[in-house]
Amino acid sequence: MSERVIKSWLSDMDGVLVHEGTALPGAAEFVKRLRDTDVPFLVLTNNSIYTARDLRARLATSGIEVAEESIWTSALATAQFLHDQIPGGSAYAIGEAGLTTALYEAGYTLTESDPDYVVLGETRTYSFEAITKAIRLIKGGSRFIATNPDVTxxxxxxxxxxxxxxxxMITAATGRAPYFVGKPNPILFRSALNRLGAHSEETAMIGDRMDTDIVGGIEAGLETFLVLTGSTQTHEVQRYPFRPSHVLDSIADLLDRV
Known part of the structure; x- marks a missing residue:
C-alpha cells in the first residue's frame, strides 16, 4: 500500500499514549515533535467521564504535554452532534462532569422534564433510579443518544x-436502541477533522483497537496505524475482515514520520 503524505494526526489515548497512567514508549517524544513542528493533531478518547482539562492534567502527570484544545472526547463530540441537530435543546444526562460540562457549554439545558434527548455517558456509579428515569423518558418520546458503545x-x-x-439494558426495557456517537462511528472522526480543519486523505489515525480505532478510521477515509501496546495482539489482526494500513510495535515507530 503506497504511503500518503500525512499532514495531521489523530491518536487514541489509552493503549497508544498511556497505559494505566504511565507513558508508553515514544509517546511523549511523538507528541512533543508534533507540537514543535506545528503539525495539527488531536487525541481522541471514548472516555466521557473526564473533561479535556482533566485529561490534559492526567497526561501531563505521565510526562505527555497535550493542550486542552488538542483533546477530543466522545462527550465533546456528542455535545457537538446534539448542537448540530437541535441547537439550544434539552437533555437528561446520565454521566460525569465530562458529559454534563460539554452539554452545558454547547448551550444545552439539563432537565428531567420532557427533554429532547436522553444522553447516556459513562460513570463509575450508575444509579438504578437514573436508569429508570431514562427508560420512562425514552418511552415518553425523548430521543436516545449514547456517547460510546464500549460495554466494559x-x-x-x-x-x-x-x-x-x-x-x-435501556434498549431491552424500551425497545429503542441509542445512536452511539463515539468510536467506531465515523462521525467522531469527521468531527475531529472539522475541528482541525484537516482533510481525510492527509490525516492518519493511530489506535490499539481494531473494532473501534481502526475500523472507524478506515470508514472515515484515514490512513490507519495499529500499535501493539494496547488491546490488540499481532495474531488477532487476522480475525478481522478489514486491515489497518500499518501494524507497529508502538508509537515510537512513528517518530521518523513527523
Whole structure:
C-alpha cells in the first residue's frame, strides 16, 4: 500500500499514549515533535467521564504535554452532534462532569422534564433510579443518544460495566436502541477533522483497537496505524475482515514520520 503524505494526526489515548497512567514508549517524544513542528493533531478518547482539562492534567502527570484544545472526547463530540441537530435543546444526562460540562457549554439545558434527548455517558456509579428515569423518558418520546458503545471499562479490580452495557439494558426495557456517537462511528472522526480543519486523505489515525480505532478510521477515509501496546495482539489482526494500513510495535515507530 503506497504511503500518503500525512499532514495531521489523530491518536487514541489509552493503549497508544498511556497505559494505566504511565507513558508508553515514544509517546511523549511523538507528541512533543508534533507540537514543535506545528503539525495539527488531536487525541481522541471514548472516555466521557473526564473533561479535556482533566485529561490534559492526567497526561501531563505521565510526562505527555497535550493542550486542552488538542483533546477530543466522545462527550465533546456528542455535545457537538446534539448542537448540530437541535441547537439550544434539552437533555437528561446520565454521566460525569465530562458529559454534563460539554452539554452545558454547547448551550444545552439539563432537565428531567420532557427533554429532547436522553444522553447516556459513562460513570463509575450508575444509579438504578437514573436508569429508570431514562427508560420512562425514552418511552415518553425523548430521543436516545449514547456517547460510546464500549460495554466494559477497566479498573484495578477488573472490568466494569460501561456505557454499552447500560445502553443494552435501556434498549431491552424500551425497545429503542441509542445512536452511539463515539468510536467506531465515523462521525467522531469527521468531527475531529472539522475541528482541525484537516482533510481525510492527509490525516492518519493511530489506535490499539481494531473494532473501534481502526475500523472507524478506515470508514472515515484515514490512513490507519495499529500499535501493539494496547488491546490488540499481532495474531488477532487476522480475525478481522478489514486491515489497518500499518501494524507497529508502538508509537515510537512513528517518530521518523513527523
Amino acid at each position: 471499562g477497566p479498573s484495578q479490580e477488573g472490568p466494569l460495566p460501561a456505557t454499552g452495557s447500560v445502553a443494552a
